Amino acid sequence: MARPSARELAAATPATRNRYVDLLRAASIGVVVLGHWMMAVISWEEEKFVGQNLLELNSGFQLLTWVFQVMPVFFIVGGFANAASWDSARRSGIGYADWLRARFARLLRPTVAFVAVWTVGGTVVALSGVDADLVRLGGVIVSLPLWFLAVYAFAVAAAPVMVAAHRRFGVSVVVGLAAAAVVVDVASWGFGVPVVGWLNFAFVWLVLHQLGFLWRDGTLTRTRQTRWLLAAGGLAALAGLVILGPYPVSMVGLDEGQRTNNLPPSLALVALGMWQAGLILVFQDAANRWLERPRAWTAVVAANGMAMTVYLWHMTAMVLTALAVYPTGLWPQVAPLGAAWWALRPVWVAAAGTVLVALVALFRGVERSVTSPPRAPEGWPGVLGGVFGAGAMCVGLALVALHGFFVPGTPARLQVLALAILVVAVALLRPLSRSQPV
Secondary structure (H helix, E strand, O other): OOOOOHHHHHHOOOOOOOHHHHHHHHHHHHHHHHHHHHHEEEEEEOOEEEEEEHHHHOHHHHHHHHHHOOHHHHHHHHHHHHHHHHHHHHHOOOOHHHHHHHHHHHHHHHHHHHHHHHHHHHHHHHHOOOOHHHHHHHHHHHHOOHHHHHHHHHHHHHHHHHHHHHHHHOHHHHHHHHHHHHHHHHHHHHOOOOOHHHHHHHHHHHHHHHHHHHHHOOOOOOOHHHHHHHHHHHHHHHHHHHHHOOOOOOOOOOOOOOOOOEOOEOHHHHHHHHHHHHHHHHOHHHHHHHOOOHHHHHHHHHHHOOHHHHHHHHHHHHHHHHHHHOOOOOOOOOOOOOHHHHHHHHHHHHHHHHHHHHHHHHHHHHHHOOOOOOOOOOOHHHHHHHHHHHHHHHHHHHHHHHHOOOOOOOOOHHHHHHHHHHHHHHHHHOOOOOOOOO
16 A cells, blocks of 8 residues: 555645644754754864854853744644544544554654664674764764653643643643642752752643643634733743743753753743744744645645654764764864854755755655554553553653663663663554554
8 A cells, every 4th residue: 555645645634724733843843953953063173072062152042042942832733733633532432542552653663763773773883893982972962852752752641631631621720730830940949859850841841732722722812912912921921030030041951050941841941832832823824824835735744744753863964974074074173153163054954964864765664654553452451551651651762862872882771771661662552563654
């Protein structure tokens, strides 16, 4: 059975679909990729790589993260899509366990392939004589994006419960989660209570996910004034938290200080998400009119068909590009942030983009051939299997994001544990069944 093309999928799109959601999903991934490539300041000194962060070398650029830190947008979009998917499942009589497996299929399959390739490839490279610490460093860098998938997997698994809470309590759920994030920040940053800050991985990202529900039910789009007020209120709150509170300007993590707004997440990310939600909704009507054009919509469908592959492999493309041009002397050694450095930035992005195109061509089929997993066991066994599978996926991906991949010759107990946990997740969610294009 041939896979449907992007044009065929675009032509079959229901008239009721909010196409702007798909555009934002694809655009968010693109911004993340370009952001990571632009922030990386790499040099080759004394036969080793030296990596720096653009935002640390020039703190003036940190304010740009108020626009280009788009993970809140992705969670808002995810909330919209997950609520729509769950409502559709309920209308079709599909239970939680089967819905969860199907929802995870497209997420887990390319991710498992990514982890497997890096684990096997890193092992082969290390055993071939390449310095194991260098291989491990590369594995740590390319695994960093997995943190997002770990948190998003939690949000997906919790979506049906949160949808039910939204239907009963509405905006109060957002207020309650935000209040919990405030309490966590005060306990963690104000009183130095250890560990408690990690609770905001749930509270902060669920607030943003919940905003997607409010978008879908029309609460955030009833009037144009509502959208502008949300944007202005979020921006004012963000500015107040940074100017008057202890929150850093940068909305992405840096190495220069102990406090960050995203590891663990802080209340500042909630304000950022509100500002960005209002801003993107201002353009919703115009964007949907533009997306009625067949070419524009087909391009968005095609981009979403490879979005997960692009996200998973973009850091690998950057690492491979650096390995190809720095030790070999192909890349000029210029002073960071000087005129020559900025002039070379487009060339750097183009080089990494070329490598990424090759990687996407190689692995895109894994994402596109996602299958519908077999039906889950009836009743509580199926539900518990799905919940434990989702939990295993969250923990396994979080461990890989924090510690990288297994590399022989380096301390690897946590990496081995992460692989074992991911095997459990695959067994419980079973996303690798007989191929059927979607």
